[in-house]
Amino acid sequence: MIPLSAFLLKQTFDPIGALTDVPDDPEPQLAYWSNGKWDAMSWVDRHDVSAAQAGDIFVVAVGRPRSAPGWQDLLSREVPHLVFSEPPMSYGAIAFCAIDDSIDSQLLRWIAWCFGSGSRLLQRSSQDPRFGLKIALNVLGSDETSSNDNGSVSRRARLGFKVREMGFRTTAPYFQSARHRAARSIPTDGFRMDRASDLLASVGGRAQQTMLAGSVAGARSLRFRKNLSSLGELTELSATLVRWSRSTSYVQTLPWVDNIQLVEDDDLLAELQEHLIEQLMADPLPATVDALLPDDLLDVEDERAIRCILFPRERRDNASRLNLTIETIARRICRSGDPTAELATELRFLDDYDEVIGKVRLLDCICADLVIGDQQYLAYDGDFYKVDRTFAERIDTELRQLETSAIAFPAYKAVTEPQYIGLIGDQYSDRFVVLDRELIYLDGETGVEASDLVAASGALIHLKRKGKSSTLSHLFLQAANSCELLRRNVEARRIFADLIQQKAQTAVLAHQIAQVHNAQMEGRGLEVVFGFLGDWRGRTITSLPLFSRISLVYESRKVANLGFKPTVALIGDPGGQPTPRVPTMRQRTSTTAAGVPAQTLSAADNRSARRARQ
Structure with missing residues (x-):
């Protein structure tokens, strides 16, 4: 062989x-x-x-x-x-x-x-990126691949099929490749793969198809063993494999495989990038295009925060950018003589001490839903994906059914989460109890953060800046894990009640929350808020990246199944004006030709003012 x-x-x-x-x-x-x-x-x-x-x-x-x-x-x-x-x-x-x-x-x-x-x-x-994968799925999922040509469903397709190994790319909480192999063939449901959001990359098992009887593994290539008497036999086999790669019989048993596909075709990638540029240059900007702040540049335990974002050749003393908006990106694309090259430029992210935290491409900070003809695609984290439109519509339909929280939150002005929570603790202590980074410890278990805030209504509030799916996934997991712990463990509820008693600024607020929790904490409809901090002008919850929307839908289901009431809160600045940086001494003593303080102007405005003075 x-x-x-x-x-x-x-x-x-x-x-x-x-x-x-x-x-x-x-x-x-x-x-x-x-x-x-x-x-x-x-x-x-x-x-x-x-x-x-x-x-x-x-x-x-x-x-x-x-x-x-x-x-x-x-x-x-x-x-x-x-x-x-x-x-x-x-x-x-x-x-x-x-x-x-x-x-x-x-x-x-x-x-x-x-x-x-x-x-x-x-x-x-x-290489065709899914050639081997599609063949393996087809030959592992049916008795005879050729029998699918007439549309009949084989017995194996009706009953499902077993595989020995699966490889996939996980999308939450971090992008990574995973590969699982079993000692024997088992049902696909036995592998730890999130069928809603993970991307299937490879599959292997034992084929029943006569021509490929034996072990088969498919990814970019198809790998198997076969006796050959001459190389000429490869010609007939090649034609058969191409025909099998065009079949979609695997959809009968694995319909989720094609929900989201990584695009790797160079011609299609070029077309999608050009379409994204057209969206960025449109006026007005469509709500389906948004900017993501790459909080995953920071380690979880890193106390630093992104305080300034610099474009190439931009000096620190000219920058006043605490956040990254899609309008800022769009203006830069419109001014560029080579928008494609502009997408590849690197941004520098600085901390409070003007030290570089990290660098990412401009393209990595954009998420967008793109429609070309009757096909739907997703731009996210520097990659492009093909998305089954009916799948995306089901996710968005369920997402729209989530209620918006009635809690009134202070305006968010492009600061870090701890700074925003600190603001609430300083100025709104009569309405909220701050529990950020306060953990519930049980014997033999790791600490769990019950919530970032607790409202006077008793609602458990989990906050995160609008960013990449890898960042938001932690918000969703935190909320689901908290609800599960509080639902199943009496001791956890007691510790949580003690934390609220200790952190509440007034006895009245602590008593008010305790009354609600005594009545609702055991899974009787207590509100759990997913709060998103960011620029929400003209956008809704469905403007989040698709992977974030998927995670939110599935985790909110868990929260609801535990007896809690999941809601969402889109927390932004109603005025839509960025918070100015604290000016330097030189900036406080200088003005523009119009007498406006220099620190309130963008770098482009400063250049215009200098030209006017000249």
């Missing part, structure tokens, strides 16, 4: 264009199969592959010098009768099979069969 690994090249790539940089010494070996015979080809004539026809096979074999492994050095020293080549070589080969496209017979497609280290010779950008 020969291990095989098959990749489908994108339509814009031929075998030569798909190769990475290959070594000149030794020179790659080339051969091709056409008209029933093999012929050698020189490396100089490698571009002749453009004249290939369906059925042709083009083979590249590359040897790379490598350092000898430690065991080889040991044996060569100890056993003089053993001879190893110098320098040691690592060999890899690719057999490119040309086939007619199953949809467009005028189009030639290439399947790259990789042997040894051959897969390292392929550019990642040349």
